[in-house]
Every structure is written in C-alpha cells, then in structure tokens.
Amino acid sequence: MRNVFILGSKGIPAKYGGFETFVEYLTKNQISNDIAYHVACLSEINTEFEHNNVRCFNVKVPSTGSSRAVLYDINALKETIKYIKEHEVKNAIVYILACRIGPFISKYKRQLAELGAELYVNPDGHEWKRSKWSMPIRMYWKISEKLMVKHADLLVCDSKGIEAYIKSDYSTYKPNTTFIAYGADVTPSEMRDNDSSITSWQKKNKVKPNEYYLIVGRFVPENNYELMIREFLKSDSQKDLVIISNVEKNEFYKELLRKTQFDQDMRIKFVGTVYDQELLQKIREQAYGYLHGHEVGGTNPSLLEALASTKLNLLLKVNFNREVGSEGAIYFDKQEKNLANLINHADSFTESQIDEYSIKAKERIMEEYSWSKIVSQYEELFLENNNHWRFKI
Known part of the structure; x- marks a missing residue:
C-alpha cells in the first residue's frame, strides 16, 4: 500500500479552484486499491472525515491575511509528519501543491527523509509574476519556488512549458521533473436549454444563446482584460462580451474603466461570478466564442474547460496556451486591431467552420487532458518503485 498525502489545496469536496478540482477528480476516479490518499483541508476545526472513500484531515488556521496559505501548508505538513510517525507509515509520498513554503521546507524535508517519505511538489505557474502581489511578496514567491525546487525529490509539472522553465532556471539543482497535465471533461451539460437556471441567468443579464463571446477568469491585469475589452470595442461584432469574474471596484477596475470607457458600450457585460458548475458549463456551451488572455502560469483549468x-x-498567442489549444483554437497577439479583426473574422465563420474547431478542441482534450488519463498517470507515478527517485536533503 502506498500512502499519498496531498497538501496545498483548500481541500475536498471541491467548491472552486484548480487544485481543489484536481484533488476531487483524482480521488473520485481512483482506480488502484494500492493507494491510500490523505487530503489536507482548510477548516475552522481540526477533525477528520471521509470523502470519495479517502481520509480527509481538517487543518485549522487563523485568518492572518496573505500569510494564511503559508501557515496552512506548514501546519498541514506538521500534521502529516506526525501521522506518518504515529502510524509507522512506510514509503509515503507527500505531494505539495504550489511553492508557498520554500523558506521553511529544509527542516521538514529532513524529517520526511528520516521517515523514508518522498517529497513531490507541483510548482504550479509563475506565481511570482502575478501583478496582484506587491514587490516584496513577489520576491518571496520567487525565493520560495527556488527552495521548493531545491529540496523536492520530484517536481510534477502540469505544463511542458513550466517543466522546461524549471529545468532551465534551476539547472544548478538538477531537478527531477515529470509532466502530468491537468484534466477536463467533455461530457455535455445535463442542463436543458429551457432550465430555469440558465433562462433566469440569460434574462437577468440580457444575453441570448450563441450571441455572446465569453471570458471566465480572475480579474487581474495579467489576464489581459484591458487588451480584450479594448479590442472588442474596436470590433464590429453585434454580439455581447460577457465577463464572468470576481470583479471588485478596485484600482484596477477604475483604471480599466478610465482607459477603455467600456461602460459606454452596451455589449460589454460584467455579470459577476457563477459558482454553480453545471450552470457555468451551460453558459460556456451556449457562447458563440471564448476569449482567453491568460499569459502567466501553466496549464490553465478555465482554458481546458472552454476547449x-x-x-x-x-x-492569446503564448506558449502555454498554444501547448494546450494546438489546432483546436485560433490565436491573437497584442498588436492593435489584431484581436478586433479576428473577432470580425470569427463572426463570419460558417457553422461547419465552427464545428471543425469544436471537434479538434474536444479531440485535443480527450487525447491529452481527459481525467481518466490524468488519474492513470498519477497512479502509475505514485506506485512506481520508491527507489526510482533519488532523495534530496
């Protein structure tokens, strides 16, 4: 039996978030009986429960602002080491999602090695590039990433671009890496076209099926909202631009409004967030097209879901997006009128042209990003001979 401890997600059942969804699917679709999962969950109480037939352990963490995630990972790791000791767990794998605790990892890595446990890390994307962080926090993220790479026995990258970056920028540490993508499901929504959930949403936001372009993502500058809105305003499209995001009337929003004056165009519609996943899938299915401007990070879950x-x-034509979309999408750059012209062109596509892209996109997901494939790859990885990777101290 191989015990795998998964730390770094907010836990399951998944309510939102890429890592949470990953852990949900990994445990829900478990194939092998030779793996026992232990999942850390952020909570207000320290209790244990079972979900998807796996052990979930709550980790209580006080609300300390941006440092809460760091404290959560450290406390979860402490609990994991304690459990391994008390239950004399052999050949454990501790899989940490994201690189938040690099400055503290050396001490815990030694303890894990003494217990015969391996440390796997998912480096996620370029968190240190995200504009939402102040410069000191960005510096912390970069240092933390460096130290997590240094001490990990294996880095599991969900993007080939991220894997190449890790190997290149941290070549001094000769990092062991492997690539396993994130997953998506091409099963159509079970929601009917006349379901009250979708019709109420349409009525509330004054949109019609197949008459809108869609953006879904965090409301941050590096997702290029300004570029996409500005270019859509320059297009001749008669369709709407529907934006599903956690919009706050902050400085970024005010600056975006000042630069683009999007409030003067009735086509631009910020509609807030949608947490009902079935409804969100239906909204995606009924969109004429999807715009994706993310340029920081690896394989983006919202892109896979769109495809x-x-x-x-x-x-947006960056290596991460091209790696995922391949021939199943069309690409724009940041030159003026490039996206606007592409939208005009897309508006004139025939139904057969659109169907061709749709087929290629779904084939891409089924061949490379299906959850069944991802789960199989992870289980194969976890069940490999534990001497396959050299230990780092």
Whole structure:
C-alpha cells in the first residue's frame, strides 16, 4: 500500500479552484486499491472525515491575511509528519501543491527523509509574476519556488512549458521533473436549454444563446482584460462580451474603466461570478466564442474547460496556451486591431467552420487532458518503485 498525502489545496469536496478540482477528480476516479490518499483541508476545526472513500484531515488556521496559505501548508505538513510517525507509515509520498513554503521546507524535508517519505511538489505557474502581489511578496514567491525546487525529490509539472522553465532556471539543482497535465471533461451539460437556471441567468443579464463571446477568469491585469475589452470595442461584432469574474471596484477596475470607457458600450457585460458548475458549463456551451488572455502560469483549468465546452476559442498567442489549444483554437497577439479583426473574422465563420474547431478542441482534450488519463498517470507515478527517485536533503 502506498500512502499519498496531498497538501496545498483548500481541500475536498471541491467548491472552486484548480487544485481543489484536481484533488476531487483524482480521488473520485481512483482506480488502484494500492493507494491510500490523505487530503489536507482548510477548516475552522481540526477533525477528520471521509470523502470519495479517502481520509480527509481538517487543518485549522487563523485568518492572518496573505500569510494564511503559508501557515496552512506548514501546519498541514506538521500534521502529516506526525501521522506518518504515529502510524509507522512506510514509503509515503507527500505531494505539495504550489511553492508557498520554500523558506521553511529544509527542516521538514529532513524529517520526511528520516521517515523514508518522498517529497513531490507541483510548482504550479509563475506565481511570482502575478501583478496582484506587491514587490516584496513577489520576491518571496520567487525565493520560495527556488527552495521548493531545491529540496523536492520530484517536481510534477502540469505544463511542458513550466517543466522546461524549471529545468532551465534551476539547472544548478538538477531537478527531477515529470509532466502530468491537468484534466477536463467533455461530457455535455445535463442542463436543458429551457432550465430555469440558465433562462433566469440569460434574462437577468440580457444575453441570448450563441450571441455572446465569453471570458471566465480572475480579474487581474495579467489576464489581459484591458487588451480584450479594448479590442472588442474596436470590433464590429453585434454580439455581447460577457465577463464572468470576481470583479471588485478596485484600482484596477477604475483604471480599466478610465482607459477603455467600456461602460459606454452596451455589449460589454460584467455579470459577476457563477459558482454553480453545471450552470457555468451551460453558459460556456451556449457562447458563440471564448476569449482567453491568460499569459502567466501553466496549464490553465478555465482554458481546458472552454476547449471542452465552447465550440470556438480565441486564445492569446503564448506558449502555454498554444501547448494546450494546438489546432483546436485560433490565436491573437497584442498588436492593435489584431484581436478586433479576428473577432470580425470569427463572426463570419460558417457553422461547419465552427464545428471543425469544436471537434479538434474536444479531440485535443480527450487525447491529452481527459481525467481518466490524468488519474492513470498519477497512479502509475505514485506506485512506481520508491527507489526510482533519488532523495534530496
């Protein structure tokens, strides 16, 4: 039996978030009986429970602002080491999602090695590039990433671009890496077109099926909202631009409004967040097209979900997006009128042209990003001979 401890997600059942969804699918679709999962969950109480037939352990962490996630990972790791000791767990794997605790990891890595446990790390994306962080926090993220790479026995990258970056930028540490992508599901929504959930949403936001382009993502500058809104305003499209995001009337929003004056165009519609995943999938399916401007990070879950659900996808031309979308999408750059012209062109596509992109996108997901494939790859990795990777101290 191989015991695998998964730390770094907010836990399961998944309510939101890429890592949470990953852990949900990994445990829900478990194939092998030779793996026992232990999942850390952020909570207000220290208790244990079972979900998807795996052990979940709550980790209580006080609300301390941006440092809470760091404290959560450290406390979860302490609890994991304690459990391994008390239950004399052999050949454990501790899989930490994201690189938040690099400055503290050396001490705990020694303890894990003494217990015969391996440390796996998912480096996630370029968190240190995100504009939402102040410069000191960005510096912390970069240092933390460096130290997590240094001490990990294995880095599991969900993007080939991230894997190449890790190998290049941290070549001094000769990092052991492997690539296993994130997953998506091409199963159509079970929600009917006349379901009250979707019709109420349409009525509330004054949108019609197949008459809107869609953006879904965190409301941060590096997702290029300004570029996409500005270019859509320059297009001749008669369709709406529907934006599903956690919009706050903050400085970024005010600056965006000042630069683009999007409030003067009735086509631009900020509609808030949608946490009902079935409804969100239906909204994706009924969109004419999807715009994706993310340029920081690796394999983006919202992009995979769009390729799996939306027929036509327009993606910013960066290596992460091209790696995922391949021939199943069309691409734009940051030059003026490039996206605007592409939207005009896309508006004139025939149904057969759109269907061709849709088929290629879904084939791409099924071949490379299906959850069944991802789960199988992870289980194969976890069940490999534990001497396959050299230990780092």
